[in-house]
Every structure is written in C-alpha cells, then in structure tokens.
Amino acid sequence: MTFSIDSLITQKGRLLATIHETAKWGAKGVWGTRETETGVCRLALSDLDKQVRDWFVKETKSLGCEVKIDQVGNIFAIFPGKNQGKPTGIGSHLDTQPNGGRYDGILGVLSGLEVLRTFKENNYVPNYPIALVNWTNEEGARFPKSMVASGVWAKQIPLQECLNLKSLDKVPVSFGAELKRIGYDGQTKASYLENPLAAHFEIHIEQGPILENEGKKIGVVTGVQAFEWNLVTVKGRSSHAGTTPMNTRSDAILTASRVIVMAVETALKHQGLATVGTLQLEPGSVNVIPNIVKFSLDVRHVEDEILATIMAEIKQKAEQIAQENVDSPHGKPLSIDFENITSSKAIKFNNTNIKTVKDAASQIFKQDEIREITSGAGHDSCFTSTRVPTSMIFIPSKNGISHSPEEYSSPEEVENGFQVLLRTIVLFDEMRALQKA
Secondary structure (H helix, E strand, C coil): CCCCCCHCCCCCCCCHHHHHHHHCCCEEEEECCCCEEEEECCCCHHHHHHHHHHHHHHHHCCCCEEEECCCCCCCEEEEEECCCCCEEEEEECCCCCEECCCCCCCHHHHHHHHHHHHHCCCCCCCCCEEEECCCCCCCCCCCCCCCCHHHHHCCCCCHHHHHEECCCCCCCCCCHHHHHCCCCCCCCCCCCCCCCCCCCEEEEEECCCHHHHHCCCCCEEEEEEEEEEEEEECCCCCCCCCCCHHHHHHHHHHHHHHHHHHHHHHHCCCCCCEECCCCCECCCCCCCCCCCCEEEEEEEEEHHHHHHHHHHHHHHHHHHCCCCHHHHHCCCCCCCEEECCCCCCCCCHHHHHHHHHHHHHHCCHHHHHEEEEEEECCCCHHHHCCCCCCEEECCHHHHHHCCCCCCCCHHHHHHHHHHHHHHHHHHHHHHHHCCCC
C-alpha cells in the first residue's frame, strides 16, 4: 500500500500558537491592541535565548529526538528514521534583531518542530532521520557576524574566529564566554564532516513585498543574492564649531555623509542595494567638529560580478571625496578605510531540492499561486548550500516588513508554509529511500 501524505493528520493553528507562546521570551515593541501584536527582542546567547533554547531542547526530547549541541551552540534535534544515514536537515534560528518581529527565523525552527510533532502523533517513521537545527547567531545583531555558526559548521568561518567574536554590549563579552555562561558550549564538533546532514531545507518569511504584491501563496527560493558588509571609518580633525571657518575644516561627518549618499546612488545605478545601518562619531559633542566617523555599509546584488563593480566604484569615489580638501590651503585631506566584516557570494540552490519544494507546493496550490524567487536576505542556508543540497520556502510578509515589531504573516500563510514544508520533507525522504541514499 502506497503512503499518502494526506493521511497525516495535522493540528491546524498549533504552529501559530507555538510562535506566540515562545514570543514571551523577549516580547517587545507594541504595534497593535492584541497581546500577540508585539515584536521580539531575543539576542543571541542572552538569558532570553537560553530560555527559548531550554524549551526547544525539552520539546524535541519529548518527541524522541536525540539532541546534540556543537561547539558554537548549534542545536541538532535528530528524529529517528527506519534506516541509518545522514539526517535530512530542517534549519533556521531563534535569535532576533534588537527590534525584531515574531516570525523571522522563528517560523523556520517552529515549522520544523511542527513537522516532527506531526510525525510523532501519526506514528509516522521517516525512512531516514530528520535533524531540526537551531543555528546560533544568524542575525549577527549582538555578535557582529551574521550566520556565523552555520558558517563554522560549513568550514567557511574558523572556529576560533567565531568564539573570539566580541559582542556589541556596553561591556563587550566574547561569543565563547557567553556560550559557556548559558550552558550551550557543546562537545559535538562544529563541522559538516563530523556532524553531517544529507540536505538542508529552510522555511522563512520573504522579508520583502514581492509575493504579497503579486498575490502568490508560496515562494520557491532558487538562490540568494550576494552581499558585502564593510565597516567604513572616516578620519578628519576635531576643532571648535564656532571658531573654525568652513573652508579650513576636515569634517569627518560631512565627508561621511557625502560618501553615504554616493554609495546609495552607485548601487542604485547598477540595480543594487546599499544600506547604512549603524553610525558612530567621535568625540560626540555638540560644538566639536567630529574627527572620527564609523558606519556600516551593506551592499547587495544578485550577481557577484556586479556587486564587485559596485564596491570598486564606491571605494574609488570615496577616496576622491576624502581627498577633496587637498585643494584647500587650510583644510587637510581626510582618510577613509573600508574594513570587510563579512561577504557572501550569490547562492544558487540545488535543483533537486528546488524541484522537491515545487512539487510539494503543487500538491496544494495552482501553478499561478507559486513563484520562483531569489532571496534578498542572507540565511543559514547560504552556508549549508556550500556543503549539502539546500533550498528554501518563502511565505508572504505583510507590506514586505521585517526586522521590525510589525513583521507579520497571516495565520493562513503560516499554515500554508508549514504544509509545504511537511510535504517537502516527506517527498525528499521518499526519494532518498528509492535511491537508497
């Protein structure tokens, strides 16, 4: 007798209830009148992160999972299968931005949990193990390197570089020290070789307006655009705001402002994106011309070559702007430095995985309700894709808003995404059994 996915009984609404239940660990940023209409602030390796991690471990163990914690705090909850073999991975993250919402990352982990709950309640045993993964510090909000722990697992980021990362707290602490403090410095090797997956699937909110604007139910993610983060430092000369004539100033904030506008215009010219998300200046006094300005610059494009062109042009023009004071007999030229924080090449996801997601979505929706889409944001799937077959599922985001308390996907959209993920995992597992993989 052939198994039918439709024979699995699911609990409609439970996933959304779990999303709201876990939001109690960090609920912040009221945007509506209902209790659930807040965002979440749950920074990586904070006390709140520990609490949701403890809950996650307890929940998955109650389903019969073996829980492994690796050297950078990634949690692998492995649901047993009929056969031995590398687990099929479902992964995302439970950490948020300081001003985050209830769905970014969280939807992916908790949708995976709902898949395992559904298997358990239906006495369904997959052919091969399923690993539900909570990747550490995906956001890069507290420790300024996004997707760092999945990067270590993929051997794309050195272990010690991750453990030595300093937080952006008022009193900085290291990533490694915080892992120990909250009890998540695991013994499993943070490596795709010692702790392997057969594949990686991730469901996520789109974080943009495309699916909603086009009236699509599901996004089948074919890849992720390239991005580069830099910390830009402009150095000038401090002086009194009232006694220093304009033509003798080496004003770091004025130069930085011109560079920022130029960077956005340059990216726009090449159909790319440029964003300044942080800005610091010294000495930070009302009547003193700043001598040091530091700002982050996030530049993105769907093609590696064009991103490289944008960055080269920005750096060349920035140097010209910084040197413009050289023609003044009084003002001194400023210096400008670009320090790369992190980079990610454009990602092309695995064709078999993409087809599996598309086939799963086609079991529920019409073809004109499904859209292939390139992700504008980075995800842990960027790093997993360098080592194992990977793809993603998107659901619509209301007004395209994310990294905000007002981040929202409807109950129907949340349920739709879960149903596609459930079918994706079953289809992929059945394919592995046929191939004896």
